[in-house]
Amino acid sequence: MNIEQYKVVRKDIPLIPLRGMSVFPYMVIHFDVGREKSINALEESMVGDSLIFLCSQKDAMVDEPELEDFYHIGTVAKIKQMLKLPGGSIRVLVEGLNRGKIVEVNKEEPYLEVEIEELIYESEEVERDKKIEASMRLVLRDFEEYIALSNRVSPDLILTVSEIEDPGRMADVIASYIYLKEEENQKILEAFNFYERLEILHGILQKEVEILKIEEQINERVKKQITKVQKEYYLREQMKAIQSELGEEDEVMEEIEEYKRKIKKIKMPKEVKEKALKEVERLNKLSPHSAEIGVIRTYLDWIVELPWDKETKDKVNLKKSREILNNDHYGLYDVKERILEYIAIRKLTKNMKGPILCLVGPPGVGKTSIAKSIAKSLNRNFVRMSLGGMRDEAEIRGHRRTYVGALPGRIISSIKKAGSKNPVFLFDEIDKLNSDFRGDPASALLEVLDPEQNSTFTDHFLEAPFDLSKVFFITTANTTATIPRPLLDRMEVIRISGYTEEEKLQIGLNHLLPKQLEEHGLTEENLKLSEEAIKDTINHYTREAGVRELERNIANICRKAAKRIVEEDVETVRVNVGNLDKYLGGVKYRYETVGKDNEIGVATGLAWTTVGGDTLSIEVNSMKGTGKLQLTGQLGDVMKESAMAGISYIRSISEDLKVEEKFYKEMDIHIHVPEGAIPKDGPSAGITMATAVISSLTNKPINKDVAMTGEITLRGRVLPVGGIKEKVLAAHRAGIKKIILPWENKKDLEEIPSKVRRKIEFVFVKKMDEVLEHALVKKGDENENN
Template sequence: MSIDQYKSVKKNIPLIPLRGMSVFPYMVIHFDVGREKSINALEKAMIEDSLIFLCSQKDATIDEPTSEDFYHIGTVSKIKQMLKLPGGSIRVLVEGLNRGKILEINKDESYLEAEIEEMVYEPEELEKNEKIEAAMRLVLKDFEEYITLSNKVSPDLILTVSEIEDPGRFADVIASYIYLKEEENQKILEAFNFYERLEILHGILQKEIEILKIEEQINQRVKKQITKVQKEYYLREQMKAIQSELGEEDELIEEIEEYKSKIEKIKMPEEVKQKALKEINRLYKLSPNSAETGVIRTYLDWIVELPWDKETKDKVNIKKSRDILNNDHYGLYDVKERILEYIAIRKLTKDMKGPILCLVGPPGVGKTSIAKSIAKSLNRNFVRMSLGGVRDEAEIRGHRRTYVGALPGRIISSIKKAGSKNPVFLFDEIDKLNSDFRGDPASALLEVLDPEQNNTFTDHFLEAPFDLSQVFFITTANTTATIPRPLLDRMEIIRISGYTEEEKLQIGLNYLLPKQLKEHGLKENNLELSKEAIRDIINNYTREAGVRELERNIANICRKAAKRIVEEDVKTVRVNRGNLDKYLGGAKYRYEMVGKTHEVGVATGLAWTTVGGDTLSIEVNCMKGTGKVQLTGQLGDVMKESAMAGLSYIRSISEILDIEENFYKEMDIHIHVPEGAIPKDGPSAGITMATAVISALMNKPINKDVAMTGEITLRGRVLPVGGIKEKVLAAHRAGIKKIILPYENKKDLEEIPSKVRKKIEFVLVKKMDDVLEHALVEEDDENENH
């Protein structure tokens, strides 16, 4: 039925905008009226023919609506009954008659009145087609499902609705019984076409059914969970009763009381105590067979076993501490002095926060063992944690208790192992830390190694702060290059350079030999190892900055001596320079000694390696060619760049040096650094390569007794380099008499032992001119040498 099949009747009737509700034709409903204009409209309607036009407000919060604030399509209704309520409001019962449309609103201050176009039709005149019949069946089916899912509508209503033949009334009756939003009610009201109205109602009902289904699913799930919880509670109460009968509950209570007693006795921060007591209450409430109880027990065991209030008393005696350090280690004066300074401050003040020392040096110089000596001299417990290859942040901070098998990190584990809150804590190999997808352990260490923060170090497992400010942290590293800058900034660097030959000799005689004799069950008179033999071991069987390889070789001699004593029944085994090869085999290393003659194009450079210093011969050949420069000997990029900088400098002063001006076009230059299988890099061979090239181009020999190190610039300035002590010791070992060093390395000469300083002449240079003056040999000097 289209809109033109309605009979249109125009009439002027009072109007009431309804808040939060809609009225459909054939619908009987009551509502309360409180607004003055609405009450006046009711009274006006009752005086005339009891007809009133009801439409819905767009916004229910507006008290004084204008024509824009309510819908203009509503329902013409008849007032059936009015009842005055206390407070001045009126309860009114109305019956919806027909749809209506506002044509014009009449102006009146006391109430709203409008000219309404009422849409009236006679149901008997309607002819239902197949489409409308199908739509009615679908809507009835939807309504049945809606009633089944919703408990707000009586199931008996289906019978009443199914008997309605009129499609308009059918749709309006169903719409009046379902709970819809104002906008959806309005859509149905505004649908004058019956088929369209049924289609809209079908869509709305389908949507409501889906929502009700979801609500039902949620409701069932919640009910199931509540039922499960109630069941568990009931069973737990039963279990408690059974445990009480068997006497098992007493064991749990006894365990809980034991935890409480231990926690009360320990002087721990209030925050930690409250957390521990909270966990104890959780343990009591949980079922003894619950997986969570195991986690709580582990947590409480860690809390009560940590040394919250246990610390060792420092025995501050500088003389005794100095003796301990001297007895355990030879040399290392800077390190010992720094430790003695700390001990002296401990005597003057107890509040000083533990320092963080970083001992940096090559392998085998005694970094780890000196940390043990510090603990011994302070009368503190000692713990060591190796950081080499640690990639997981949880190794430092621990795992959260949500993980299966979670435990605290190795910091807290080591403190528990130490048994005191102020041990000497060694982080070994801090330069070998790594990071991957599991986090960055170096970042986790920032808090640990910061005296301003580590008094509240929080492990993920404990979830409570532990005071690390009394711990004496010591770290060791072979190099500072790989330590992250923020971490390096928190530590005091103490460099331990390699030992001299004399120092190694003293360490071998006074420390390593007695230790190895004891470990191999030998007495002092069972093995006689001469000084010369130890010196030969140092020079010919080891190549290291420390003494680890030296100790291994002494141990090797001890084993062979022990075998001879047992097998041949010998009382004393004597090892000297003459028979050393019988015990250790042929010499493994050779040190390049100074040449016998001055040579053209051969300069002696000084190199630093991880196992100490070494001398380096740099050879240059100049040949007729086309200006090619060849660099061999596995040279790194920095070293190649140094060579090119040197060549550019030589070209710029070729006239002064009296070198052929076009040498770079007419000659091929080949620079070679022997021992080509070993990679070499760094800028410190800059002046050595430049000197060798100048010597070859000028055909002037280089002094065989001179060694040099330093970086060269394009303008011929000589810049400082590192590793001076190790390089000078290597030069001394090779028989060098004069060493050319950058002027800015003057301060490094203080580190060189006085015995070595006396035997070598040091030349400090600022420019390449000074280098050539001391390195190149004039013809007269060369003849004298011959």
């Protein structure tokens, strides 16, 4: 066969130089990669078509090989599997495809990339003449003799090889199973003509067979001598027999019997019990010095320690559960009602599958503590697992026992820690999952969080199903936007909005203050913190949807009070509005008014973020120019598009607004959203930006007490937006007296606490002209408002 019978394909491909080994076409092999360039080449390959070029180094001791340090003929291989090992190295499984020849090195950093000629064999059938047939028979006979003399290759392999019709392929397969020097492997690899390849292989096999015959002769002589190790083995066996006769069982036998007793005692699925007993039998048969004994012991320890049959009994008492939830949390009516519904159903049926709740809300609103209260009200054990930044699928499903240091995943580990098969299981920060070449943890969680599948959840380490259907799963997230859709589909989302001032006050008085007093070794007699002081702390020292910052400020007061008690030897420290600044410093935030005066081109918008609602000041300047529109303030694409839609709307009604018809050509408009370098995006500011631009162009001031939210269309329609409750609470904190909302958001007003609703005037609009009617200050009202 000539080289012309190959199809030559040129391609650019990442390269890994191999040390002390060769890879042939049709060969499946794994090896470890530790050099930085090689790891980078693997990662680059996985991003593309998973193809990699493998060639052998001439000197295995060279750490940074250059072009002259490795052979130019190698194998194009496909990456089948990758596993990250401790220490930063990677174990990779590859399959050889075709021979290839390096034409040119394209780049050397951050990995080696070469241009190769890949030689793809095109012919489906090979015409075998007598010469080729004779060569194949000789090589096959040599290989049979090699297998007979060597204990490294299975005898069954000869049947597989003898069925190969292609001479070239047969030579490659045989070469991949015999142990040769690197130079000999390279000779075979560089032989493109299969007759030449068979001839080289025949000579190598003849030499190897002769060496194996000499080895066998040496072994026969050695076997006749009884070594020290063999003597010790026979003596140990005799000792075991003597101990058995005397009734003194050794430690291993005691351990095996203990495992059997525990496995038979535990009520576990039949297939799990059979598998565990089979592992015990393997432990009994292995030599005490076998490395596998440790792996089997670890496996059996996990099997017997898991709560297969341990289950806490639910306290199905609706009144008691309601009392616990109300004592631990103020407000959160919807969440409490959902939990009480579940408890009520548990009283009616015993076979209900565990629900999967997803508590979504800003930081500090008590999502984690709600999960703890649920566990307490149900009399269940509680276990928490943080998913923030998790990348490796093995953390969910565990590692297979074939890997060094393999252990179960964190799901099974947490169940073992909980000590029961029906705990309340909290997945914290589920919106912060990541994925890379090690797998996708979100996909692995699909089985865990699907009530139809999790009754047979299988961990890779256990290799046996564990029933998770009775687990009460709760997940927490700041936003659902980054949760994968299939995962979100399996969860029931319960949104927890920010707290009002009154709710924060009650939480501070009834929960946070007693907790901090206890943590700082104080009593109610030592520290008298007035209700008004806590209100002042909420209004002037915190700006959040939750109560985390409030708790930190209360802790700050407690620390300073403890210092005074010890240092000045006083019994009681009183903190009120008058002396609060001595403990917390000067006022940090002021919410009385958003602005002092009605201003032209300055509108107050409302925005929703992952930490709750916030006010958004939008400033616009218009000046003579060439019609440029400038947007600043870290605006996202959605806000930029809203601004452009607003400008188009203004152009369409310029006559009604009494604005210069060609303002878009003769004036520059600059829209700026302050708040430093904080990225801002979303449709909430559409009408706010349009109002600010119209105010600037018409020279009419905007009412400082008005805030607004909503999206604008090209025709001036006002579209609904989300996060109304959070936005209204933010406006209330900022002292806003009137809020303009889209008409379709009228239904969302039910979520707003009645105390807040009474203090704010709500205006619902359908068109942009209605927004301007309420936002812009009329000439007669201007002096009155100022």
